[in-house]
Amino acid sequence: MSKSIVAGQEAIRIKKPDARVEAAARRRGRQRRERVIKGGLFFAALISVAATVTIIAVLLSESIGFFRTVPLTDFFTDTLWTPLFADPHYGILPLLAGTLVTSGVGLLVAIPLGTVAAIYLSEFSSSRLREVMKPVLELLGAVPTVVYGYFALVVVTPSLQLLWPDLPGFNMLGPGIVIGIMIMPFVISLSEDAMRAVPMVLREGSYAMGATRLQTAWRVVVPAATSGIVAAYVLGISRAVGETMVVAIAAGQNPNLTWNPLEPAATITAYIVQVALGDLPHGSIGYQSIFAAGLVLAVMTFAFNILGHIMRKRFREVY
C-alpha cells in the first residue's frame, strides 16, 4: 500500500506520469506484499511443528527431575505405584496394566462391531441408510467424554452388575465397553473409507465369477483394503489408550496391577487427572510424576499415530 503512495508522489513531482515506472513500482509493491503474506501463512503452519516439539520438550524437561530420583529399572520393574505415600514406589506397571486392560476391552468391542458395521455400510447398505448413518455416527463421536464417563458409571456398570452381582461400582469392564462404543464411529469411518477406495472392477470381477456379496466383501474388498483397515485399528488403539475422563470417572483411582477387567484400577490418564485435581507444588516429585506418566502415554500414542499415518498413506497410493 505504502509503495503505491510513493509511486503517486513521484508521479506528481515529475508532472508527466511515466506509466512504465509507475507500473513497475506497483508490481514491486505487490510482490513484496505477496511475500509478506506467504511468510505469515508459513508461520501459522509452523505452529503445528512448534506444538509437537514443545510437547516433547516439556514432557522431557519436567520428567528429567523425576528420572534423577527414580532409576529407569525401578520405573519399569517395580510393581507398585505409590508416589504420594510415605513409602514411595514408582513402578509404572500397575498404571500401564490399567491402561492396557481398559483399552483392550474397548478394542474387543470396537474392532468386531466397527469392522462388521463398516463392511455393511460400504458393501451392503442402501445409499439412503448410509446417508443417515454417517451423520448419526458422527454425533456418537461428538458426545463429550465426560458424558460417556457418566454413562459408564451410572448406566453401564449397574447394568453389568445384574450379570455379575459382585462387580464393584468402579471396575475396568464398564468403562472399557464405553470406550469401545466411543471409538467405534472412528474405526467405522476410517475403515469404510479404505473399503470404498477399492476399485469397482475388483468387485465386478468377483461377481462375474459367481461370488456373492459377502464372499466379495470378505475375500476381495477386505484383503485389498487391509492396510487402511489396520490403520483404522491402530489409530483406534491410540484413542483408547489416551482416553481420560471415562476411566477417571468409572474405573477407580487406585493403581492395581491386575489383568482382570472386573476389578477397579487406575490408568495412566486417570492418575494424571487425580494428581492434577489436588494441588501439588511445582517441582515436587508428585508434580514431576504426572509428566513421567504423560511421557509414557505420549510415546505410546505417537508411535501408534505415526504407524497409522504410514499405513493410511500406503493404501492411498496403491490405487
Add this chain to the structure above:
Amino acid sequence: MSAQSSPHPHASIARRKIAEALFKVLGLCSLAIAVGTLVLLFGALLFEGITRIDWQFLMSYPSRHAAQAGILSAWVGSTLIMLVTAVVGIPLGVAAAIYLEEYARKTWMTELIEVTVTNLAGVPSIIYGLLALGLFVYIMGLGESILVAGLTLALLTLPVVIVTTREAIRAIPVEIREAAYALGATKWQTLTHHVLPYSVAGILTGIILALSRAIGETAPLVTIGALTFIAFLPPAPVTTHPPYLSFDWLLSPFTVMPIQMFGWVSRPGEDFIGNAAAAGVLLVGMTLTMNGVAIYLRYRMRKQVSW
C-alpha cells in the same frame, strides 16, 4: 471352489444365501448398537436431569446443597474460553490450511508440517493439558486462567480447523484460480476474492466442529487447574468508565460446564447425580446442536454447488 466339489450346487447356493442374510443381520445389529447407545445415553441423561433444569439452575453458583447448586459460573466460563479459543485458533488454523493447500511446495518442511498436524490430531487431550501446565502456567507464568484454558483448547482444535479448511479449499476447482490469474490477479487476490468466499461454508463447518469439540473437553482443563467450586464471575469485559473495555477476565480463575459435571459425578452419594445429568443434558444438547448445524451446512453445500 467348494461349489465345484459339492455334489449339490443348489445346497451350496442356499448355504451362501443364508450366510449373506446372517451377515446383513449382524451388520444391522452393530449399527443398532451404535444408535441404541446414543438414544440410551440421551434418555438416561434426560430421565435423571430434566427436572433439575430451570432458571434457578442456570443462574446459581455451585453449592454444597445439591438442590441449590447451579451452573452460572460454568457456562460463563465456557463462553469466555470459547471466545479466546475462537479468536486465537480460527485465524491460525485457517492461515495454516491456506499455506498448506495453496502455497506449500513438496519439500521436507511441508512433509514435516503435514506429519505433525496428523500427529497432533491424535495426541490425547490430556497431553495438551500437560503441555499447557508446563508451558503456559509455569514457564510463561500466565497462571491457571481463562487465557491459558483458551490457548490450550485453541491448540487442541487446531488440527480440526486445518484439516476441514483444507478440504473446503481443495474442493474449489483449479479453473477458478486459473481464470483469476489470467486476468492478472495475484495469488492473494485470487484467494481473498475467489477461493475463500466460495469455500466459506466448508470452513465454517470446520470451525463449528472444532468449537463443539472444545466445549466438551475436560481432561486438559483439569490439569491446568480448573476448579469445580467457583462462586463468583470473572470481571466483566465491559466497564462503565473509560476505556470501557477490560481484559482482567483473561487472568481470572475459571470453571467450565464439563468440569462442573465431572465435579458432580465424582462426588460420593446420590444427591449430585441429578445435577450432573442436568449439566450433561445441556452439554450434549449444545454439542449435538453444533454438530447438527455443521452436518446440515455440509449437506446443503453438497446439494447446491456443482462446479
